[in-house]
Amino acid sequence: MITTPTTGIPITHLADKKSHHATEAGNYFVANYPPFSFWQKEQAFAVDKMLDSPAPQDVPLGVYFHIPFCRKRCHFCYFKVYTDKNASEIRRYIHAGLAEFARYATRPYIQGRKPKFVYFGGGTPSYLSVPQLKELTDRMKDLLPWDETEEVAFEAEPGTLNETKLTAIREIGVTRLSLGVEHFDDHILESNGRAHRSGEIDRAYRFARGLGFEHINIDLIAGMMNDTEELWKMAVAKAVEMQPDCVTIYQMEVPYNTGIYKQMQTDGKVTAPVADWETKRAWVNYAFSEFEKNGYTVTSAYTVVKNPDKIKFVYRDMLWEGADMIASGVASFGHLGGVHYQNQADILPYMETVERGESPIFRAYATSPDERFLREFILKLKLGMVRSSYYQRKFGENVLVRFAPQLKWMQDEGFANMGEDEIRLTRDGLLQVDRLLHEFFMSHHRTNRIV
Numbered sequence: 001m002i003t004t005p006t007t008g009i010p011i012t013h014l015a016d017k018k019s020h021h022a023t024e025a026g027n028y029f030v031a032n033y034p035p036f037s038f039w040q041k042e043q044a045f046a047v048d049k050m051l052d053s054p055a056p057q058d059v060p061l062g063v064y065f066h067i068p069f070c071r072k073r074c075h076f077c078y079f080k081v082y083t084d085k086n087a088s089e090i091r092r093y094i095h096a097g098l099a100e101f102a103r104y105a106t107r108p109y110i111q112g113r114k115p116k117f118v119y120f121g122g123g124t125p126s127y128l129s130v131p132q133l134k135e136l137t138d139r140m141k142d143l144l145p146w147d148e149t150e151e152v153a154f155e156a157e158p159g160t161l162n163e164t165k166l167t168a169i170r171e172i173g174v175t176r177l178s179l180g181v182e183h184f185d186d187h188i189l190e191s192n193g194r195a196h197r198s199g200e201i202d203r204a205y206r207f208a209r210g211l212g213f214e215h216i217n218i219d220l221i222a223g224m225m226n227d228t229e230e231l232w233k234m235a236v237a238k239a240v241e242m243q244p245d246c247v248t249i250y251q252m253e254v255p256y257n258t259g260i261y262k263q264m265q266t267d268g269k270v271t272a273p274v275a276d277w278e279t280k281r282a283w284v285n286y287a288f289s290e291f292e293k294n295g296y297t298v299t300s301a302y303t304v305v306k307n308p309d310k311i312k313f314v315y316r317d318m319l320w321e322g323a324d325m326i327a328s329g330v331a332s333f334g335h336l337g338g339v340h341y342q343n344q345a346d347i348l349p350y351m352e353t354v355e356r357g358e359s360p361i362f363r364a365y366a367t368s369p370d371e372r373f374l375r376e377f378i379l380k381l382k383l384g385m386v387r388s389s390y391y392q393r394k395f396g397e398n399v400l401v402r403f404a405p406q407l408k409w410m411q412d413e414g415f416a417n418m419g420e421d422e423i424r425l426t427r428d429g430l431l432q433v434d435r436l437l438h439e440f441f442m443s444h445h446r447t448n449r450i451v
């Protein structure tokens with residue numbers, strides 16, 4: 001019997017799963033390495049220690065600020081979001097986040113450095129009012145100036161945008177506006193708990209285009225509840241017609257802390273009411289092909305880009321290559337000098353901790369050099385192509401030798417093609433890359449994968 005090189009799972013079994021597996025609860029998307037379940041409270045001290053060390057000369061710095069507020073909680077959402085906060089509570093949160101940010105800005109490891117990228121994520125950053133946005137960004141710039149910043153990325157929910165707010169977002173310096181569109185069909189948007197409708201998408205996109213943002217991305221999700229092949233094709237056609245600079249397409253996953261999972265528990269169901277994995281891959285594949293026909297390039301497992309020479313992903317690429325990133329805000333993820341960390345996940349204890357002048361970090365992971373190499377290899381495989389010479393130069397590792405069994409298996413299964421120097425995923429491999437990445441994890445880091 002042929003098995004995968006590292007898990008010993010029979011290939012026939014995986015092939016079955018690959019073809020016919022219904023969506024069950026759990027995380028599919030590999031966001032970081034080592035997995036979050038290995039991060040520990042006991043390692044939080046390593047962040048503080050790093051902050052007291054001298055600033056590095058050649059490591060880029062980025063900044064992440066988390067806004068945990070939304071108009072409504074989507075049924076598939078697994079983030080900690082708040083839909084009931086008033087203006088004074090939001091102001092208190094912003095002040096807490098800024099106080100946390102100031103704690104970092106004055107420490108030896110950070111002081112004097114200027115961010116290369118800034119990212120506002122959530123939640124819904126565009127939920128903030130114009131005065132709140134201005135206060136937040138003015139203070140952030142006072143603490144760590146943006147004059148060397150190459151990218152300011154900002155996530156937005158279409159229904160929270162009007163011309164005044166978009167103008168303010170543009171004026172604070174945002175270069176990459178990412179619209180959480182997800183789908184264009186109003187019934188699908190409504191039945192999945194989204195707050196916006198298709199008319200708001202059109203309006204927000206038109207305004208944003210007129211304001212000259214350098215890079216407008218729209219997010220889509222393949223396989224939402226009630227989606228059908230016909231509706232998905234219409235959504236893709238609409239996205240092509242809009243001609244955004246970039247489209248990010250996710251495959252619907254149903255993590256445990258979602259409304260969908262809670263409903264599954266109530267109904268005693270194991271299978272989520274969304275498309276199965278084979279269908280989701282086929283739909284993403286269809287979308288990729290349609291965009292390619294219209295001049296776009298597939299640049300990763302999730303993205304198509306209109307002009308790859310112009311459109312850069314500074315946040316993603318620098319972070320994957322080991323940049324430092326200060327993360328402020330509840331539940332946010334940061335990385336400093338090889339130490340990953342995450343903040344307290346509930347807003348009230350988060351604010352109270354920061355207001356007492358204490359660190360809100362609740363878990364961290366200090367990586368070894370080998371884990372840093374693995375992380376960069378694993379994450380960059382999501383781009384669909386990596387070069388062995390890059391890892392030889394940067395880490396002194398020959399990936400073709402180190403991962404020979406896994407790569408041979410991927411080649412035999414039709415998931416990858418090998419050149420002399422390059423490892424290139426096939427379209428089939430790219431469409432299920434998050435499942436394949438587990439093959440490269442250290443054995444003690446392997447946890448359950450859901451497909």
Ligand code: SF4
Pocket residue numbers: 069070072073074076077078079081122123124157180
């Ligand atoms: S808009 Fe995004 S963060 Fe907010 S509830 Fe929906 S999925 Fe979650």
